[in-house]
Amino acid sequence: MARKVTMAMILTLAALMAPLLTGALDIGQIRALAARHNLSCILVFGDSSVDPGNNNILQTTMKGNFPPYGKDFFNARPTGRFSDGRLATDFIAEAIGYSKIVPAFLDPKLRPSDLVHGVSFASAASGYDDLTANISNVLPVSKQLEYFLHYKIHLRKVVGEKKAKDIIKYGVFVMSMGTNDFLQNYYLQSTRTEQFSLTGFQNFLVSCMSHDVEEMHRLGATRLVVVGVPPFGCMPLVKTIMGTTTCVESYNAAASSFNYKMSEQLAALKTKLGMKIAFVDTYRIVEHAVNNPTLYDLKETSKGCCGTGTIEYGDSCKGLSTCSDPSKYAFWDAVHPTEKMNKIIADEAVKSLGVELLT
Numbered sequence: 001m002a003r004k005v006t007m008a009m010i011l012t013l014a015a016l017m018a019p020l021l022t023g024a025l026d027i028g029q030i031r032a033l034a035a036r037h038n039l040s041c042i043l044v045f046g047d048s049s050v051d052p053g054n055n056n057i058l059q060t061t062m063k064g065n066f067p068p069y070g071k072d073f074f075n076a077r078p079t080g081r082f083s084d085g086r087l088a089t090d091f092i093a094e095a096i097g098y099s100k101i102v103p104a105f106l107d108p109k110l111r112p113s114d115l116v117h118g119v120s121f122a123s124a125a126s127g128y129d130d131l132t133a134n135i136s137n138v139l140p141v142s143k144q145l146e147y148f149l150h151y152k153i154h155l156r157k158v159v160g161e162k163k164a165k166d167i168i169k170y171g172v173f174v175m176s177m178g179t180n181d182f183l184q185n186y187y188l189q190s191t192r193t194e195q196f197s198l199t200g201f202q203n204f205l206v207s208c209m210s211h212d213v214e215e216m217h218r219l220g221a222t223r224l225v226v227v228g229v230p231p232f233g234c235m236p237l238v239k240t241i242m243g244t245t246t247c248v249e250s251y252n253a254a255a256s257s258f259n260y261k262m263s264e265q266l267a268a269l270k271t272k273l274g275m276k277i278a279f280v281d282t283y284r285i286v287e288h289a290v291n292n293p294t295l296y297d298l299k300e301t302s303k304g305c306c307g308t309g310t311i312e313y314g315d316s317c318k319g320l321s322t323c324s325d326p327s328k329y330a331f332w333d334a335v336h337p338t339e340k341m342n343k344i345i346a347d348e349a350v351k352s353l354g355v356e357l358l359t
Contacts, residue, residue, distance in 0.1 A: 030354050031097040039223075040098050041118040041171030042089060043151075045144045045212070048124035048336060049227070050089045050176045053080025053104040055124045060137045061315055062125040068306060068322045072339050080104065082124060082314070084305065084326045085339030088227075089120060089174055091346030092353070105147055112158045118171060121147045127181035128208040131191065135184060141177075141212050148219065168220040172353065175212065176227035178262075181205055182254060183232060202258045206265050213269050213277075223276045225353055226266055227345075228259035230286040230337075236303045237334035240310045245302065247290070252283075259283050278352040285348050289330055289341065296344060297328070304331040305338060 034040070044050045048062070056065045063080060064070075070078030072085035081087055090101045098117040103110055105119040123139035126132060133140035139147075156164040186192050186201050196204055213224065232238055233251030242248045263279045270277040290301040303309030305323040312320060313333035323329060332338040337345070 027095055027097075030095050030350055033354055034096045038166065038170035039096060039172060041116065041167045042093050042096070042102055042174060043118050043148065043168075043171055043221075044089050044102055044120035044122050044174045044176070045141060045148075045216075046120075046122040046174070046176035046227070047126045047178075047180055048082040049122075049179070050087055050102075050120055050174065051080065051082070051104070051122040051124040052087060052090070052102060052107075052120050054106045054120065054122060055138060056080045056104070057106050057108070058123070058138060060125070062136050062138055064124070064314060064317075066318050068317065068320060071322060072326060074100075080124075082333070082336040083339055083342060084322070084332050086342060088342045088346040088349060089176075091343050092174070092349055093118070095346070095350045105151060112154065115151065115155050115158055116167065119151060121145075121151075122176070125180050125184065127177050127179075127185065128205045128212070129181050129185060129192070130208075132181045132185040135189065136180075141208075145212070145215055145219070152219075165220070169222055171221075171223065173216055173221045173224045174227065175209070175224065178205065178209075178229040178258065179232050179255075182229070182251070182258075183235075183238070187251075198254060202254070202261055205258065206261050209262060210265050210269060213266070213275075214273065217273045217275055221275065225278045225280060225349060226262065227280045227349065228262060228282045229255045230282045231255055231290070234286070234290050234301075235335050236310050236331055237313060239302075240334065252287075256283055278349075278355070280345070280349045280352050282345055285345055286330070286337070286341070289344060293330070296340075298330055298340070299328040301330040304333045304335075305329045306333040310334055 055063050064082040065078050065080040067078055073079060093099045093102050102118055102120045103114050105121050121144035125136035125138045126140060130140040192201055231252045232255050233248035238248055238251060266277050266279050289296050293301050305326045306312050306317040307320040311334050313335040317333045326338045327340045329338050330341050
């Protein structure tokens with residue numbers, strides 16, 4: 001017999017939805033939702049925005065496992081995260097309530113028990129286009145997915161076949177990349193610019209992203225959060241290279257239109273695959289913080305905290321002095337956000353995840 005929907009039930013659902021839809025973030029509510037939907041695992045794919053240290057063991061210069069990186073991480077420890085502290089995915093894990101960080105799958109110190117609540121396969125300097133990763137000798141998405149298969153094997157050994165299958169089924173897959181495809185690959189290299197117009201390259205990247213999502217679905221993914229690219233025209237390094245003190249609007253336009261194309265394709269994939277998919281509009285979040293710093297208790301949004309804050313990142317940031325209070329900065333180095341900015345992004349991602357779980 002069909003259950004009668006009463007006005008009381010509608011009002012109760014509206015009350016549950018209101019904090020998420022209006023922007024208020026209730027961690028208790030998020031954790032209750034996560035428990036109700038058996039959500040205890042986060043599996044992460046992408047670039048430096050979500051790489052907690054996989055690149056540490058690779059033969060690449062794209063690393064951040066030295067000071068001053070990690071200045072505000074637990075015990076001031078540099079882990080390979082390109083930030084002063086935690087990444088957005090670490091804060092998402094904490095919001096769900098099972099762990100304060102998402103460890104790197106290739107970390108030699110990874111414990112079998114860590115596998116249960118998820119890992120990151122992300123690799124700094126990677127992208128949707130395999131060529132982007134190949135330029136820096138890092139892990140393309142295809143290799144990250146290969147490591148995911150290894151993860152599944154190890155997980156089965158820890159918890160058994162059925163439990164492992166459920167962990168994957170109810171877990172949240174996170175994809176965060178794309179910036180390197182434009183900045184390192186398209187704008188600096190000639191291979192793709194000779195093959196594609198900017199619009200054509202955006203469409204190519206969307207097709208790559210779509211293929212990755214379908215492959216994840218084939219491997220068991222049912223819930224996915226895709227993080228859009230930020231307004232990379234506002235990155236201190238980009239402004240320095242372009243000789244301007246203001247955001248480079250042509251680059252921001254490319255980022256914005258790419259995000260739109262991604263969100264459109266994800267909507268189609270959601271219907272086609274029957275997946276729960278949330279899109280996090282990082283462009284809007286970062287742009288709003290850069291233009292309205294006082295709303296986020298920020299004071300500096302035009303340069304990074306490391307060195308001069310205009311050109312240094314990765315190796316060139318190694319051993320340099322930093323600003324006294326990174327929590328007042330939007331950027332940690334000339335490319336990557338501070339822990340404070342990552343937390344702002346994570347809060348938006350958790351709200352998107354919460355709304356998706358309620359539908």
